[in-house]
Amino acid sequence: MMYTMQDRRRFLATLSSAVAAGLIGPSNSVAQEAPPETTTIRLARNRSICIAPQYVVGGLLQAEGFTDIRYVMTDAGMGQSKMLASGEIDFTLHFSPILLIPIEAGEKISIIAGVHVGCFELLAIERIRSIADLKGKTVGVPDLGTSSHVFVSSMAAHVGLDPAKDINWVRSPSISPMELFADGKIDAWLGFPPEPQELRARKIGHVVVNSSVDRPWSQYYCCMLAGNRDFIRRNPAATKRVLRAILKATDFCVSDPAGAARRMVDGGFTTQYDYALQTLKEVPYNKWREYDPEDTIRFWALRLREAGMIKSNPNKIIAEATDWRFLNQLKRELKG
């Protein structure tokens, strides 16, 4: 009986989606897919190798008709978001909250897909066993407002700490906080590949949170594909082609991590093949189809509100700064 009920539900759901998709009769005509409106595309490049799909996408972008593919040096934080908003880069895979903060401030960024989860690891000294243990401790960050500061603040607020008062932030723009941690000058530090891989290899500190596997962080996209809003409005065919190339590149990272790591080394995006391969095997690059990107926006908007970093309602951000039409088309066109 239960089988019949479930079948009936599935039937009704299928009927609804079929009607929504225009089952009444598929059109007999098909247009040649529009070529990209521009053959130049500018992507961000920075010290994070977590955004591997962005670094191995070159050949796939060529296949989509782009002939001039440029990588523009950025930081791995808020500066990158600003360069995206100002049009210095057209697209980037970027950490979700670092997109939401400038979006709330009115920057012209649109998020078009969630691509992968993970990337970040919080490493700490032995007596720190949980986020709550960060109270009264020193945490190193390149600066306030960077990805690591925003992420640790969000985690701290989520467990009831006041990140501004309860954590002693050590700002270190010139010396990597990883080195401060390795030298015993700070108690904890949040990094992204290849740095956590390097510290683990040196057997320094222990991992308190790994956002690839630890909930709730592992259930939401770390990195989402965002574009300059004006570029997307002016170049919808190019935007769809960029997203398709990025999704194929993401699949390449899953199906051939060794090949993808070699591509990153050959392309000059890293010199550390072993850490690149480790990153490609550890970061879950196979989730772009599974998770709802809107859930990620809601989750991070709420975390940022808890941490006092934004005031907006998540629905406002979703309405104003997301554009899922390309992803929704590609989910039907690209199975797997």
Place this chain on the structure above:
Amino acid sequence: MRAALILALAVLVTAACLLLALSRDAPQHASLEPPLPKIAPAPEFALTSQDGAPVTLADYRGKVVAVTFILTMCTTTCPILTPMMSFVQDQLGRDFGAKISFVSITIDPERDTADVLQQYAQSFGANFAGWSFLTGTPEAIRDVAQRYGVYASKAANGDVEHTFLTSIVDPHGILRVQYLGMRFDPEEFRRDLLSLLKE
């Protein structure tokens, strides 16, 4: 008034029976799946088969064709894709060859000559009535791979890095769906092939 009530009741019962019947009848479910999107005209190609014959995509007009990319020297992932397609070949029964064909294009034409492809195909039980293994000049292969959206790059040691992409083309030559990777669901793949025969 009573007649109207009986009529309304009859309509309700008929609708309920229809829903129940449909919900118990799997083949009719499949017919209600949304049709596959029409992406674009599939990229044409003119290559050479495992027995040295010229083959073009236009030769397959009137049939559903799955176009995929392989290399016979690949020992890690390709041995998953080709046996899976061989499994689906067997599942398709009499439709295979008559109405549905497979095309596997090598992305390593320097190594994968017609003879090599023939041996490779036979080792996986490919039925040549409906399955062709194609090679060509490096330029022609690079061109067709790129136009289908496949990334392939040959390293100095001869190893080829590449993405996996299997495309389904309908009888009118229109690209309808692409499968990423090599671990996709063979039943969904088979269902998609058959769905295009019913349009």
